[in-house]
Amino acid sequence: MSQTQSRFGPSHDLLKASNFISFPEKPSDILVLCMRVGLLLCLVSSILIALYSAFFTQSQWFVLPTPAHTTRDVSFGDPEPTNISHILFGIGGSVWTWPKRRRYSEQWWVPNTTRGFVWFDSEPKNETGSIPYRVSEDWTRFKYSSSQSAVRIARIVLESFKLGLPNVRWFVMGDDDTVFFTQNLVSVLARYDHNQMYYIGGNSESVEQDVMHAYDMAFGGGGFAVSYPLAALLVNKLDGCLDRYYTFYGSDQRIWACLSEIGVPLTKQDGFHQLDIRGNPYGLLAAHPLAPLVSLHHLDYLEPMFPNQTQLNSLNSLMKAYRVDPSRILQQCVCYDRKRKWSISISWGYTLQVYPYMVPVKDLQKPLQTFKTWRSWRNEPFTFNTRPVSSNLCERPVIYYLERVEEVGKSGGLTIYKRYMVKEGKECDIEDYKRAKAVQRITVTSLKMDPENWRKAPHRQCCEIMDRGSVKNGNLRIRIRKCRARETVTI
Template sequence: MKAWRVLVLQITTSKVTDAFTLFMKSAFVISTVASLSLLLYFTFSYSHLLLLSCPHCSRDPVPVLSLRKFTLPASNDPEPPTNISHILFGIGGSARTWHKRRHYCELWWRPNITRGFVWLDERPQKNVTWPAGSPPYRVSSDTSRFKYSCWYGSRSAIRIARIIKESFELGLANVRWFVMGDDDTVFFTENLVRVLSKYDHDQMYYIGANSESVEQDVVHSYTMAYGGGGFAISYPLAVELVKILDRCIDRYAKMYGSDQKVQGCLSEIGVPITRELGFHQVDIRGNPYGLLAVHPLAPLVSLHHLDYVDPLFPTLTRTDSLKRLRTAYELDSDRTLQHSFCHELTRNWSISISWGYTIQLYPSLPTAKELETAPQTFWTWRTWSTEPFTFNTRPVSANPCKQPVIYFLDGAYDSGSTGETVTTYRRHVDGGKGCDRHEYVAARGVERFNVRASKFNPDLWKKAPRRQCCEVVNGGDDTDINVVEVMIRSCNPWDSVTPR
């Protein structure tokens, strides 16, 4: 009897346990379904409220979860440094003008390496084959529902402002930076990567530069990264920007350009511009020589508006000029346009080098302050005036005896075993009357410069900036020479460019 009671007790206990387990499982399932239902309800209610408050905004719901797709590294692996695959380019273009301007983009675009799209206003004609060397294209969404009230502008500003949003919503994997530019923007991508690598892409950054012409900055903004020169937005900032962009565009309907509208929206988020001097809007007219001959101490990142200025090299077309510049850039991207100057005291010469582009030979000893100041070979963008600019300039004298002898890049190659680069520069003959003074005759006797330099150490960009030094290595006497050999090197602690 006792054994039977124990058996009954065990059976009863087992049934109670099973019933309790079933009850708990049912409760868990019901609570999970209820939680998901509430989440979906509030998500769509939130999106619905947003659309009610802005009935003409995009009907796509605001993403509650990030669209970012991750490739998770192994648990102990450090995050890899930023490289070109982490950048998604958004290029503003037009189907009707792409064939006229695509050569600028194709200079720097690398199929299957660079990532991004040209965003067009409409599909190309069916009988037009899209160029293999161009970025792939996307067609922008219709923007007719948005307000635009700038009487002297174009509604295309709305479409181009939304490229950042449409790029984000593609949900592409491993994007750290969204980089915007125009169809005539020339990017120097290795240097762009170098600049962006300085910043933590998990923070909210807005990186670019102002216009060179003060009149442009006054009319538009000093706090804006100009779109033609290109600007970069980090992924976390893009997450916040796309939430407000469509409604924000209407709030800034009076603003002229897409870059203005984007900056206005970023001001609502509270993120200011981080200026990088290598982005160049090129809001100038005339000859860009002076701007590039004394480039700031920063990697060359972009050039823009090249159809509106003279070719970089006076004997070449605009496109061939860029190809010539890129021969040096591909040899040493970090050093391109970096400015060095030195005195050759035996001959009373000063030599100013913009590496990979030009050399100015002065048969005199101007001060370092003069040599670092841009010779004004250009005018302002809007009014073609001689001033003001956002950097100092100095006038170029019409007197040939007060002008330097100019040399342009002629070739660039790797010296081989020494690990140095050699760039050669040939004297430019402009056909004008030269100076007959003895010191100028001797200077004009120099036909060519050969410049040797070690490969630029990219870690120098992470240190306090200092212009590199140079010295003439075949000087030392007063004999006439027609080839000057120059070495560019890091400065020693006691080095300075000081005339005696």
């Protein structure tokens, strides 16, 4: 055995046999040995890194995803929650329709508070009122098949964005005969994160309209809202969409088609009312869905909301109640007079119905069908359930309309409803019905509804008959309040 072998023993023989590292026989071979050891270490390190990476990647399958936030109470990173100053309105009008329709816009527009413009097809020659206006850019270069004005109106969102106005979170589109209830609109939009891409609105009440256009499209007359990030993306695509979808009829359908390409669906919101109905809107407004009233459209095509009033006077009456308690306007609540076996339904700020018999809530929350479909003037179908107006006069309610509204202090409201007098010989003459008709006025008191309620789960409020149900001088008193714990409205 050599000196080297006796020094290192069998381990050295094994290394030599591997032919990878041979122990240096002389000092000059030390450099070679170091290089080979370095290579071996690199090889081992590479294997360890590969094994670690494989294990780490596999372990990611067990990490739960963070849920996305779609709504919020306050704006993340913003100094204040959404308010009216963050909304820019784009109203589609024309120099021909504006002289008549401006009366609707002027009902809800507050100078120096509401932001936006009515967009005309040419420079107006006459006085336009207190609402600022702009003249649309040339739109005649785009293709169209049935409505060239729809191209111009579709571009309002683009032209509004190009104005570059500061502090805009939402672009809200509507027609010059759309009536917005702006405080409720703010309550709705404040629920959503304006830094995300949102497209918010409602569809048509008449199924035939939704089938013809789209169920998942926001109908423009009822108004719709587009968040700033979505508008920023839409403006780069819109002109191309206008030519691609030139066969569409309306501006709202063109916008919807373009947003479909972007991949943003409609967020449906009750309270935007296209009012694609004909006749009397009473039944729908008397059983409003449990949501804030945001808009009304097509009022010129409907009977006045209040009897013996013009449509504009009717709107004035409704707006007076709205200004006293914006969040409560048209909100329905139901209570029972068990002693007399009466059912009472209140649409706050508008109407009150007394049935001289017991009617379940599930029926009272269905609108009486006092209207027909938009296009064909038929009795159905609609996108909500209805109940027919009975041919039996004794099964119809005794109807009361808002007569007066008052603010009580800073936190309360009082509304008085007067019985609607129908023509003689047109009412039921049984005793139960006559006792109900003896009530000439009904006074309803309530605390103002907190707008924050609309950020919570929907819950209809309750009402109760005061003074143990006594009728004094033909007047009955009712109080609306929050439902007590575990309270239900049951026959």
